[in-house]
Amino acid sequence: MSRTLPRFSATFDPYTISQIQRAAATGIYDIRGAGAKRKLPHFDDLLFLGASISRYPLEGYREKCGTNVVLGARFAKKPIELKIPITLAGMSFGALSANAKEALGLAATAMGTSTTTGDGGMTSEERQSSKTLVYQYLPSRYGMNPDDLRKADAIEVVIGQGAKPGGGGMLLGQKITPRVARMRVLPEGIDQRSACRHPDWTGPDDLEIKIGELREITDWEKPIYVKVGASRPYYDTALAVKSGADVVVLDGMQGGTAATQEVFIENVGLPILAAIRPAVQALQDLDMHRKVQLIVSGGIRTGADVAKALALGADAVAIGTAALIALGDNDPRHAAEYAELGTEPGAYDDWHEGNDPAGITTQRPELTARLDPETAGRRLRNYLSVLTLEAQTIARACGKSHVHNLEPEDLVALTVEAAAMAGVPLAGTNWIPGTPLG
Amino acid sequence: MCGIVGLFLKGKRLESELGALVAAMLETMSERGPDSAGFAVFGEGEDGRVKLTLRLVDVDADSVLADAAGVLGCGVCGQMRETHLVLSIPAEEEVKARFWAEGRPDLVLVGVGNRMELYKEVGAPADVARRFGLQAMSGTHAIGHTRMATESAVTTAGAHPFSTGKDQCLVHNGSLSNHNDLRRRLRRGGMRFETENDSEVAAAYLTSRMAGGLSLGQALEAGLGELDGFYTFVCGTAGGFAVLRDPISCKPAVMAETDDYVAFGSEYRALVPLPDIESARVFEPEPAHVYAWERH
Amino acid sequence: MPEVDLRQQTVRDLNEALHRLSRQTNETDWQVLHPNGQHSLAVGIDAPVTVRIKGHVGYYCAGMNKDATVIIDGNAGVGCAENMMSGRVHVKGDVSQAAGATAQGGLLIVDGNASARCGISMKGADIVVKGNIGPMSAFMAQAGNLVVLGDAGEALGDSLYETRIFVRGAVKSLGADCVEKPMGEEEKAILSQVLELAGIADDVRPEAFRFYGSARRLYHFNVDHAEEY
Numbered sequence: 020m021s022r023t024l025p026r027f028s029a030t031f032d033p034y035t036i037s038q039i040q041r042a043a044a045t046g047i048y049d050i051r052g053a054g055a056k057r058k059l060p061h062f063d064d065l066l067f068l069g070a071s072i073s074r075y076p077l078e079g080y081r082e083k084c085g086t087n088v089v090l091g092a093r094f095a096k097k098p099i100e101l102k103i104p105i106t107l108a109g110m111s112f113g114a115l116s117a118n119a120k121e122a123l124g125l126a127a128t129a130m131g132t133s134t135t136t137g138d139g140g141m142t143s144e145e146r147q148s149s150k151t152l153v154y155q156y157l158p159s160r161y162g163m164n165p166d167d168l169r170k171a172d173a174i175e176v177v178i179g180q181g182a183k184p185g186g187g188g189m190l191l192g193q194k195i196t197p198r199v200a201r202m203r204v205l206p207e208g209i210d211q212r213s214a215c216r217h218p219d220w221t222g223p224d225d226l227e228i229k230i231g232e233l234r235e236i237t238d239w240e241k242p243i244y245v246k247v248g249a250s251r252p253y254y255d256t257a258l259a260v261k262s263g264a265d266v267v268v269l270d271g272m273q274g275g276t277a278a279t280q281e282v283f284i285e286n287v288g289l290p291i292l293a294a295i296r297p298a299v300q301a302l303q304d305l306d307m308h309r310k311v312q313l314i315v316s317g318g319i320r321t322g323a324d325v326a327k328a329l330a331l332g333a334d335a336v337a338i339g340t341a342a343l344i345a346l347g348d349n350d351p352r353h354a355a356e357y358a359e360l361g362t363e364p365g366a367y368d369d370w371h372e373g374n375d376p377a378g379i380t381t382q383r384p385e386l387t388a389r390l391d392p393e394t395a396g397r398r399l400r401n402y403l404s405v406l407t408l409e410a411q412t413i414a415r416a417c418g419k420s421h422v423h424n425l426e427p428e429d430l431v432a433l434t435v436e437a438a439a440m441a442g443v444p445l446a447g448t449n450w451i452p453g454t455p456l457g
Numbered sequence: 458m459c460g461i462v463g464l465f466l467k468g469k470r471l472e473s474e475l476g477a478l479v480a481a482m483l484e485t486m487s488e489r490g491p492d493s494a495g496f497a498v499f500g501e502g503e504d505g506r507v508k509l510t511l512r513l514v515d516v517d518a519d520s521v522l523a524d525a526a527g528v529l530g531c532g533v534c535g536q537m538r539e540t541h542l543v544l545s546i547p548a549e550e551e552v553k554a555r556f557w558a559e560g561r562p563d564l565v566l567v568g569v570g571n572r573m574e575l576y577k578e579v580g581a582p583a584d585v586a587r588r589f590g591l592q593a594m595s596g597t598h599a600i601g602h603t604r605m606a607t608e609s610a611v612t613t614a615g616a617h618p619f620s621t622g623k624d625q626c627l628v629h630n631g632s633l634s635n636h637n638d639l640r641r642r643l644r645r646g647g648m649r650f651e652t653e654n655d656s657e658v659a660a661a662y663l664t665s666r667m668a669g670g671l672s673l674g675q676a677l678e679a680g681l682g683e684l685d686g687f688y689t690f691v692c693g694t695a696g697g698f699a700v701l702r703d704p705i706s707c708k709p710a711v712m713a714e715t716d717d718y719v720a721f722g723s724e725y726r727a728l729v730p731l732p733d734i735e736s737a738r739v740f741e742p743e744p745a746h747v748y749a750w751e752r753h
Numbered sequence: 754m755p756e757v758d759l760r761q762q763t764v765r766d767l768n769e770a771l772h773r774l775s776r777q778t779n780e781t782d783w784q785v786l787h788p789n790g791q792h793s794l795a796v797g798i799d800a801p802v803t804v805r806i807k808g809h810v811g812y813y814c815a816g817m818n819k820d821a822t823v824i825i826d827g828n829a830g831v832g833c834a835e836n837m838m839s840g841r842v843h844v845k846g847d848v849s850q851a852a853g854a855t856a857q858g859g860l861l862i863v864d865g866n867a868s869a870r871c872g873i874s875m876k877g878a879d880i881v882v883k884g885n886i887g888p889m890s891a892f893m894a895q896a897g898n899l900v901v902l903g904d905a906g907e908a909l910g911d912s913l914y915e916t917r918i919f920v921r922g923a924v925k926s927l928g929a930d931c932v933e934k935p936m937g938e939e940e941k942a943i944l945s946q947v948l949e950l951a952g953i954a955d956d957v958r959p960e961a962f963r964f965y966g967s968a969r970r971l972y973h974f975n976v977d978h979a980e981e982y
Contacts, residue, residue: 047974159874160836160854160855160874160876163836163855163857164838164857165797165799165817165819165836165838166799166819168797168817169797192972192973203895204857204876204877204895204896205895205914206914206915206972209972209973210971210972210973210974212893212912212971214874214893218835218851218854218855218870218873218874218892219813219831219832219835219850219851219854219855219873220812220831220832221687221707221708222607222630222631222632222687222707222708223605223607224459224460224488224489224490224605224630224708224723225708225709225812225831227488227489228488228792228793228811228812228813228831229812229813231792231793232792232793232796232812232813232816235764235765235768235793235796235797236768236793236796236797236816236817237797238768238769238772239765251608254607254608258605258607261491261492261605485790705869705889706850706868706869706887706888709830709831709849709850711830711849724790724811724812724830725790725809725810725811725828725830726789726790726791726811727790728790729789729790729809739809739828739846739847740847740866741847741849741850741868741869741887743887743888743906744869744887744888
């Protein structure tokens, strides 16, 4: 052989080259939906130690393993009780079609859990389909309305999200339809730029006053969540608690978004695996673990992920991307249409463009009509059931009669990275790398 | 993230009430900063003498005083308030006294000045003020702070005010985003740091600029170009009082001025205890604008 | 007339009493004494009543107001009348930052000055400031009218959407995408109406104002305007 094979650079790999070419051609940063796609340390690198002789497991199917979770008992007169520790993360009408929102609500209601509004306010369909609805209070305050605030079952003050801690959202013109525009008081068809800071407060000292106002307006009835993107989880959790939150929502960098700069999604924030222990440590240091609940999100896919998040100290998880996939996002039956959009099933992330063949991340009537809320809701309900059953299976195998009794000590890590980030020993050793937090 | 108060008296009339007024102001800012509190009071200064405010760590005042007298000779006297000992010494002994204090692990030098005394502790602001007897203190001006710790620990050392120069102190609400680099630069320039706190870096920055010949106002002006992030500062010097907010004016600030005083509060609530507040000129300091007052 | 003295009663007592009012209530005139800068006073009212607060108030006074008239005989803190839906909030003194933030309807009148970010992200309310307004006012403002009898600070109307800004005095600088536009008959009529609502139409002529609005250059991303992002 006189020549070597063509060789691609590991640094300038084909995807990187396409990024440079795209940037040079358009002059605008790449915007897309979904969360981080790079390989990150994740729950896959943790394993449970099941029971055997030293501990006894519970019988599957027969012996009870509880999954309920109460949120907001710290200050709210009307805390929420969810039957499963899996909630649906905030996704706006605007980012999602009305049918998709309705499907989320139907599934959550059937499973005894909650859905969450998003940037753009509450729709009446959403309030109707979802029995337990968390109302997001965002920097943009699009559609912010005291009547909806009073109609909500809980309020989530959004400070950041995992895909873009420190950044604002973006919704491109294609999705600002007349109804979306009217709800947000924006001209139709323009690119919407969302603020990254709240307009009338900054920092925990002001947040305490803001939470006070929200409590006064709703007569101290509703749980108040504070949602942050994972970046400095120890401090952010501690400050949310000091500011008076009932619940802290912590979103890792795998968490999805409707539309943000690719550079932001892939380069800012922490994977959820690395964020849970510092947040739990902050709660423990303040003697607030299990008193202020911790909901974590960002890359939850299976019941094993749910169980691992709970074992690390979370009270519940939230799912977004996985829920959209359950509804029918990235379904292979749309392969031909994905190909027309220059992508393929499993890789479609141009949620911001409003051309979703599955009718989920779009406002185009001919596309949204493809998603039947009942059918899609049934699929999501099935998926939520599987997540719950899987988490229970693992908890029973570890001898727990409630999923909240899983502990970090039930876990070991397969890699040094995962051991350090999750604060659990490397499998087969008693070695936990890294330094304690706090 | 915090509450700030400051009171600068223009004349003698309210001097005996300074501590009582500042204590009342400080207490109203408890919710903004429940973790710790502190204050610096510019009181009576004696010519030719210097006051060292020392925080005592598990050691009794008498033995410290005796040791100080032994090292620094006669003319040393002290007053104990809760955990802090204010040691008055001849001015020429200052260097030796600093050396002595730094050599003892059970002493923390909180501040040095001809007139300034500085007290800070972990705990609810009202308790901190009461334990140190702020109520009864008199003076020309004072600044105080209630802290909700953000990224550094809830410790006494992390409480405000920070003093990095003689008769100089600073309180801060906000968070700086370039303090680590700035700390390294200042360290190379000979400044010393007791904490990892961003606010201490701001104080040291001003001290270093004032050591270079700038007035407090000019040093703050220079800080506008070099301190990144969010801040509302209130600073005190022997005869001066100054306020600066970042260009975005991220954190709240309200001021009141009468013929008798200039007062600062993070919120109007802090100003309510002041005399004649109903007739004061109440205003918000503009962003990126240095406000400075001098009294001689 | 119901009276709430905040030396004897709490903020919670006040708001609870106001929230209990039905829209047909006969208790339409309320007086609040000794507010002393406390926060969240008269927030979330949902009834056509009048609440007069005798003194200075803290953050978020009259927040999310619907239909009520709230009069503040003093200065107001951060976020006064934030996200107001309808009704009327009248501050006799100055207001702090973010007055009328995201307000969707109703009228906010400030007799004194407003500081930074007045009318930030406002979504349809009318705001009338008789004194000056601070920097970054009407930042990302979406709809409604901001009327200023005095001067405006730096970066007025930065990243503006469709709020109309009328300033009688000087403007220190305009923010990205905010431009002065000729005042047409339509704008003049709208301004006259707002002045009328604020009860100052007899003293203030619409012709004395200059009109500012969005250049709409940021409505669709264009690499040649990247420096404005």
